[in-house]
Amino acid sequence: MISYTFIQVLISGVLLGGIYALISIGLTLIFGVIKVINFAHGEFLMLAMYFAYWMWHYWGVDPYASVIVLAALLFLIGAATQRGIIQPLLRSPASMQIFATVGLSVTLQNVALFLWKADYRTIQTAYQASKITIGELAIGYPRLVAFVGATAMTIIIFWFLKNTFTGRAIRAIAQDRMAAMLVGVNQKRMYMLAFGLGSACVGVAGGLLMPIYYVFPTVGTYFSLTAFVVVVLGGMGDIRGAWIGGIIIGLVEAISGFYVPALKEAVYFAIFILILLFRPSGILGLGRGFEEVAQE
Amino acid sequence: MKRWVWSLFILALLSALPLVVETQFYLHIFILTFLYASFANSWNLIGGYAGQLSLGHAAFFGIGAYACAIGSVKFGISPFIGLAIGVIIAVLVSAAIGYPCFRLRGPFYTLSTIAFAEVVRLLTLYWRDLTEGAVGILIPFKPGVANLIFSGKVPYYYIGLAMMALSTFLCYHVERSRFGYYLVAVREDEDAAEACGIRSARYKLYAAMISAAIAAVCGVFYVQYMLFIDPEGVFNLNVSIQAALMTIIGGAGTWLGPVVGAALLIPLGEFLRGWLGGAARGLHMAFYGIVLIVVVMVIPQGIVVTVKNLLKTKATRKVEEERR
Numbered sequence: 001m002i003s004y005t006f007i008q009v010l011i012s013g014v015l016l017g018g019i020y021a022l023i024s025i026g027l028t029l030i031f032g033v034i035k036v037i038n039f040a041h042g043e044f045l046m047l048a049m050y051f052a053y054w055m056w057h058y059w060g061v062d063p064y065a066s067v068i069v070l071a072a073l074l075f076l077i078g079a080a081t082q083r084g085i086i087q088p089l090l091r092s093p094a095s096m097q098i099f100a101t102v103g104l105s106v107t108l109q110n111v112a113l114f115l116w117k118a119d120y121r122t123i124q125t126a127y128q129a130s131k132i133t134i135g136e137l138a139i140g141y142p143r144l145v146a147f148v149g150a151t152a153m154t155i156i157i158f159w160f161l162k163n164t165f166t167g168r169a170i171r172a173i174a175q176d177r178m179a180a181m182l183v184g185v186n187q188k189r190m191y192m193l194a195f196g197l198g199s200a201c202v203g204v205a206g207g208l209l210m211p212i213y214y215v216f217p218t219v220g221t222y223f224s225l226t227a228f229v230v231v232v233l234g235g236m237g238d239i240r241g242a243w244i245g246g247i248i249i250g251l252v253e254a255i256s257g258f259y260v261p262a263l264k265e266a267v268y269f270a271i272f273i274l275i276l277l278f279r280p281s282g283i284l285g286l287g288r289g290f291e292e293v294a295q296e
Numbered sequence: 297m298k299r300w301v302w303s304l305f306i307l308a309l310l311s312a313l314p315l316v317v318e319t320q321f322y323l324h325i326f327i328l329t330f331l332y333a334s335f336a337n338s339w340n341l342i343g344g345y346a347g348q349l350s351l352g353h354a355a356f357f358g359i360g361a362y363a364c365a366i367g368s369v370k371f372g373i374s375p376f377i378g379l380a381i382g383v384i385i386a387v388l389v390s391a392a393i394g395y396p397c398f399r400l401r402g403p404f405y406t407l408s409t410i411a412f413a414e415v416v417r418l419l420t421l422y423w424r425d426l427t428e429g430a431v432g433i434l435i436p437f438k439p440g441v442a443n444l445i446f447s448g449k450v451p452y453y454y455i456g457l458a459m460m461a462l463s464t465f466l467c468y469h470v471e472r473s474r475f476g477y478y479l480v481a482v483r484e485d486e487d488a489a490e491a492c493g494i495r496s497a498r499y500k501l502y503a504a505m506i507s508a509a510i511a512a513v514c515g516v517f518y519v520q521y522m523l524f525i526d527p528e529g530v531f532n533l534n535v536s537i538q539a540a541l542m543t544i545i546g547g548a549g550t551w552l553g554p555v556v557g558a559a560l561l562i563p564l565g566e567f568l569r570g571w572l573g574g575a576a577r578g579l580h581m582a583f584y585g586i587v588l589i590v591v592v593m594v595i596p597q598g599i600v601v602t603v604k605n606l607l608k609t610k611a612t613r614k615v616e617e618e619r620r
Contacts, residue, residue, distance in 0.1 A: 037403050039351075085589065092596060095349050098406060099544060099592045102351065106537055107585030113578030217578070221533065225414055228407045236402060262422045269415040276396040276404055 004136045009254045011139060017250020018147035019205055023223055024230035024242040025154055026201030030078075032237025033174040033194035035094075036086055039101040041227060042220025043108040044199050048074050048206025049215040050116065056123045056210070063123065064145065067207035071200040078199025079192040086195065087188065105220075112217040122214040146208040153204045154243055157197065161239070170194050174237070225265070226253075229272045235282020244283055310457055314450045323449040329562040330456030331517055332542060336554030337463040338510035339539040344548035345476055346503040347483030348398070352409030353511055353539050355416045356386040358530035360512025361519040365433045366426055368443070375444040375520060383512045390508035391501060398500040401486070410533070417531035432526025435519065444520045452521050459517060460555065463510055468551040479503055480549065511539075534581060541584055545591050547598025556599055 027041045038044075048070050055061040055069070085100050130141045161167035173180040173190045181187050213219070230249050234241025249268070256267040275282070310326075317323060335357060342348050363382030367373035373381075393412055397405040420427045427433065439447040446452060470476040481489040482496040489496050519525045529535075538561070546557030561584070568580040595602045 037407070085593070088593060092592075093347070094403065095343075095347060095548075096592050096596050098349055098403065099540070100589050102537060102540075103585045103588030103592065105585070106534070106588065107582050110578035110582035110585060114582065221414075225411055228411060232404070232407060262418075265418045266415050269411050272408065272411055273393075273396055276400065276408065280396075280400050280404070 008137055009258045010251065011137065012143065013251035013254025014247055015139070015143045015147040015250070016253060017247035018150040019209060019246075020223075020226055020230055020250050021243045021246025022150035022153055022201050022205045022208075024227040024234065024246050025157060025239055026198040026205075027224075027227050028231045028234065028237055028239055028242040029157070029201070030195055030198035031231065032239070033170055034082070034086060034191050036097045036101065038081075038195075038198070039098065039224070040081070040105040040108060041198075041202060042222075042224025043105045043112075044074055044077065044220070045202040045206055045209075045223050046112060046215065046217065046220040047077070047108065048203045049210055049213070049219060050112065052207045052210040053121050053123060053215055062125065063207045063210040064149075067149065067204050070203040070207045072203070074203030074206075075196040075200040079196035081199070082192045082195035083188075087191065109217055109220070116217065118216060120214045120216045123210055125211050128211055140212070142211040146212060149204065149208045153201060157201070158239065160197075166190075166193065226268065229268045232272060232280075233275055233283060235284055238282050238284055241282045241284045248283075307457075307461060311454070314453050320449055323453055325563050325566050327449065327452050327456045327521065328566070329558050330453075330460040331514060331521070332538065332562050333460045333555045333558035334456075334463045334517075335511060335514040335539050336542040336546070336558050337460070337467050338507045338514065340467060340543045340548060340551075340554045341470065341510070342500075342503045342507040343540060344543055344550070344553065345470065345479040345483065346500050347479075347549075348500055348504065349403075349406045349540070350409040350504075350507075351406055351533070351536050351540065352411070352413030353507075354531050354533070354535035355409070355413040356390060356508040356511035357515040357518070357535065358413075358416060358420070358527075359386045359389065360515030361525050361530050362420065362427060362433075362515075363512075364516045365435060365519045365525050369433055369435060370426065374442060375516065379513065379516045382516055383509045386508040386512035387505045390504045394501045394504040398497040398504075409536075413531055413533065413536060417527050420527040420531065427527075430527060432524060432529070435523040435525075437523060445523070452517075456517065456521075459513065464551060464555055466510075467554075471551050475499065475502070483549070537588075538584070541588050543598075544588065545598060547600035547602075550598065550600045553598050553600045560599075 023041070023045060027038060030036060030038050030041075051070055051073060052063045052066050055066045056063055081101075081104065085104065086097060089097050089100055125142075127141050131138045132141060132144065133139075161171055169180070169185045170190050170193065172183075173185050173187060174194075177187065180190075226249060230245040231242055233248065234243070234245030249271075252267060252271065253264055256264050260267070313326070314323065317326075335353070338356075339350065339353050343350055360379070360382035363385055364375050364378035367378030367381060368375050389412075393408050394405065397408050421429050423429075435445070437445065439445050470479075478489070478494045478499045481492065481494055482499060486496050515530065518530070522529075542557030542561050543554045544557070545553075545561065546555065547553030565580055565584070568583065572579050591598070
């Protein structure tokens, strides 16, 4: 028989996976449309968490209530990054785009370190420790909210890309930049929109994470590392794959964290290399940029 | 010919420098510059010529440093053997990372290296028996050639200078060799290179392995000079980014670029750090970040190529005027 502890571990894994999924969907959306990996994605998450923290600190705004504001703020930051940094580099080699976002990441991280110091900051809420118990299983309320919120955001993004005219335009330009521009898709606007949407995902994630996690200037590094693994696992640019990948990595983290807590990240990396070796196009096989170059 | 004369002249000048400069701080800055120039040279091989961005070069650097430190402190092995072990491990590991990534297109190598460096950092923190975890390893100060430890800064200065000169010469040689042209061809157009019969995956892998070996040597130099090593000092993402940053600023894919980049950034960074002091923690890295963005957007080919173009146009202008 599977013990209750194990089921408990699985549940917390899935709940955590929801957040990973949301962060990774933002990253994979940006990559899928613009073909740029945003190495500052984790730092955007860090900014969102700090914004949530300061809103709670100064105005007593509940982090869940600030989610909408955070999404809007991060949307603007993302769109500005696309317009100001990525757009002028679109014709440059991919390495230059990577460096630009790496530079942005270093800058944001260290400006945060300078402004807000390396302290770990948390917020206190009334519902922080409350949980829902079903038999012997206990589910922390904030974790459940984070999972539900992340899933809701994921569904909204899905729905938007699938059913709206703008969403179709984004998908079209993701498939073929030239062809989409020829039929009149506004490339600049769609790219800004896609980058903004991808960043809004971490805005939402930041608000949802704040009651369960703490914020410090390098918090983004940890989450972006996880997101890289998830995105490769799901297939680069594949949103559905990223969601599944997020849940899988959440489960892996919960299980390996239960048995070999210190080696959690090593387990991730092993998975990462295995995917690259055996299924570089991701779980659903829809990833981009995986075309094999040569067989040695 | 002219290039040789200039290079030898600068080398002679740098060799004579410790006879004149006696301030320890300046010597220290020179040694750091040599070290980072060599490290950037190693990055340039894979990141510049082959166009495969590594954001985890700190891992190879750190593997070399830790192999040497653990060997000499825990097992009493000579640092020269430690150096060999470090280089071998770094090369093997880089092949293991490179193999799955170089068959593929897209930014997989970048993602793998960044993740790998983080994993190595965590493993070093975890294996406390071997690495002393976050405390770090302190190497006992026993000067002597056999221990590769010296009491003054001058020997380090010359070893560093030799390391920089050799690695720069290697890059210069690679740039003009068949191997170097293969790498550049693969960077510019992988399909075309393959069509010409270049096994792109194999040459990228070779470049990554040579690069890792040089990085490991730099790591050994670092630990023998500092006599202290901890995971934050060597495996930090900032270390990897600095190697890339210097190469890009100087000019990626040019043999002179990394040296120029290091000669600009290291003294600037040290003075900034001294000038800003502890109060402005993080500010000098933030400055690096901004510089990186600006360079990428304004002079993506780096200083060397930009200056060369400027000089060329001037010379061309002169010629044109004379013709008139």
